[in-house]
Amino acid sequence: MKSRIENENFDTRIEATDWRYGASIVGLIKYFDYLVGKGWDVGSNLYEIDHDAILYNAKHITEERYLLFVEYYFENAMHHKLVEEILNSNEFTDEQIKAVNDKLKANAIMKKVFGDIKFSGENGNVILQYIRENRLLLIKETYRTGKSLYANFANTKSLFNESGSICRLQNYNIDIGKKSKSISYNWDFKTYKHEDEKEFDFIPFAFSKSYEAFFINNNYSIKQLLNTNNKISYSDNPRSTLFDELKNSVDFIDFDVEVIIKNRSDEYFETLYIRKDAIKIFNTINNYKAIKMKYKVNDNYYIDFEKKITTNILNGIKIDDLIEILLKSKMNYSYNIKTLININTLIYGGDKMDKQMKSAYASAKRVIKIMPENKVNSYKQKLISAITFKDYERFCEILLQLSSYSGVVFDFAYDLFGDFDDNKNIAYTFINALNNESIQDNGGKKDE
Numbered sequence: 001m002k003s004r005i006e007n008e009n010f011d012t013r014i015e016a017t018d019w020r021y022g023a024s025i026v027g028l029i030k031y032f033d034y035l036v037g038k039g040w041d042v043g044s045n046l047y048e049i050d051h052d053a054i055l056y057n058a059k060h061i062t063e064e065r066y067l068l069f070v071e072y073y074f075e076n077a078m079h080h081k082l083v084e085e086i087l088n089s090n091e092f093t094d095e096q097i098k099a100v101n102d103k104l105k106a107n108a109i110m111k112k113v114f115g116d117i118k119f120s121g122e123n124g125n126v127i128l129q130y131i132r133e134n135r136l137l138l139i140k141e142t143y144r145t146g147k148s149l150y151a152n153f154a155n156t157k158s159l160f161n162e163s164g165s166i167c168r169l170q171n172y173n174i175d176i177g178k179k180s181k182s183i184s185y186n187w188d189f190k191t192y193k194h195e196d197e198k199e200f201d202f203i204p205f206a207f208s209k210s211y212e213a214f215f216i217n218n219n220y221s222i223k224q225l226l227n228t229n230n231k232i233s234y235s236d237n238p239r240s241t242l243f244d245e246l247k248n249s250v251d252f253i254d255f256d257v258e259v260i261i262k263n264r265s266d267e268y269f270e271t272l273y274i275r276k277d278a279i280k281i282f283n284t285i286n287n288y289k290a291i292k293m294k295y296k297v298n299d300n301y302y303i304d305f306e307k308k309i310t311t312n313i314l315n316g317i318k319i320d321d322l323i324e325i326l327l328k329s330k331m332n333y334s335y336n337i338k339t340l341i342n343i344n345t346l347i348y349g350g351d352k353m354d355k356q357m358k359s360a361y362a363s364a365k366r367v368i369k370i371m372p373e374n375k376v377n378s379y380k381q382k383l384i385s386a387i388t389f390k391d392y393e394r395f396c397e398i399l400l401q402l403s404s405y406s407g408v409v410f411d412f413a414y415d416l417f418g419d420f421d422d423n424k425n426i427a428y429t430f431i432n433a434l435n436n437e438s439i440q441d442n443g444g445k446k447d448e
Contacts, residue, residue: 027202109141364433
């Protein structure tokens with residue numbers, strides 16, 4: 001929540017009442033630190049942190065300063081910056097000349113500013129002059145319309161607007177003319193509650209710069225909020241950074257916390273809640289890299305196992321379908337499957353199956369030693385077919401046949417006969433253990 005205050009140094013106070021205000025605060029702090037670090041004549045005391053709020057003077061926020069911060073913070077997305085970097089050289093390769101000409105046409109504003117100008121290798125000063133004269137315009141339009149920049153988070157028409165009647169953020173923003181009545185109580189738009197602040201323009205700086213952008217709203221205190229999000233700010237895969245390091249992050253996340261995700265392909269913000277029971281599961285994953293895999297379904301579709309598994313853990317949803325996908329694969333995913341089974345067991349409700357899973361593993365290894373490999377593979381495929389088609393009676397029949405054929409007693413089978421659904425991980429363990437360990441494990445690598 002934002003409020004005006006009377007203070008010797010500050011006139012504005014924002015409290016982290018929800019994730020939008022928390023993210024705005026993180027973005028504002030980065031902006032103010034930039035002004036001080038770059039030597040702007042603004043003094044050194046630009047803000048003050050008051051536990052769950054930030055105090056600052058609104059006069060220090062100007063469009064020019066904001067845009068120059070954008071250029072600094074999102075430098076790699078600024079086409080004119082790459083052009084400048086190349087043109088400040090003394091000699092140019094053919095590749096550099098081509099790169100400059102490609103950037104001069106990279107988006108609508110670059111085309112508008114540079115028109116028909118083409119870099120020949122000798123007219124660099126002309127292009128640099130155009131950049132100097134149009135710098136703020138180039139930054140503003142590149143940022144405002146950039147799919148990974150402002151446009152990913154907010155309505156492109158809202159940049160620099162004062163607080164409006166509709167929130168500027170994606171999924172919070174609506175067409176008043178078309179939907180003003182339908183979103184209101186009793187079809188009266190006066191009853192519609194909205195919150196929009198000019199400071200919401202600082203939200204893009206709070207999220208990680210990855211395709212799947214993360215903001216961790218652990219707003220126990222502003223300092224913790226800032227430190228946490230700084231850890232993932234530049235991570236290419238903040239999902240891994242977050243979940244793989246939970247076991248080492250008492251100061252990172254040590255209580256139930258809200259995570260906001262903005263995927264560039266989606267027009268909405270997604271909310272995940274990390275709770276204590278989920279944290280316990282993440283803490284038990286010793287081989288996190290086993291879930292960091294892309295499984296090829298066809299040339300146009302890959303399953304992101306890490307995303308699906310972490311989401312399922314957070315929501316307490318079993319991962320039977322993912323285990324069965326790997327069991328059916330022609331590749332050997334034993335390493336990955338073992339990790340998935342361990343995770344699935346915890347989602348099911350703990351380690352009560354541990355003893356029987358060890359028994360299933362040992363039994364499978366005895367079968368491999370006794371039976372010919374082709375026979376083992378034949379039974380394994382029958383078991384996989386039965387379990388994926390959820391024909392559990394058939395699975396138990398095949399298990400009995402295999403026990404009779406091999407002469408190995410399957411003590412674990414009694415649990416499956418009693419309640420197959422509740423003990424399915426025992427069945428998965430047995431099937432996975434029937435893999436010949438001499439065959440190279442795919443190791444979770446992306447299928448080619």
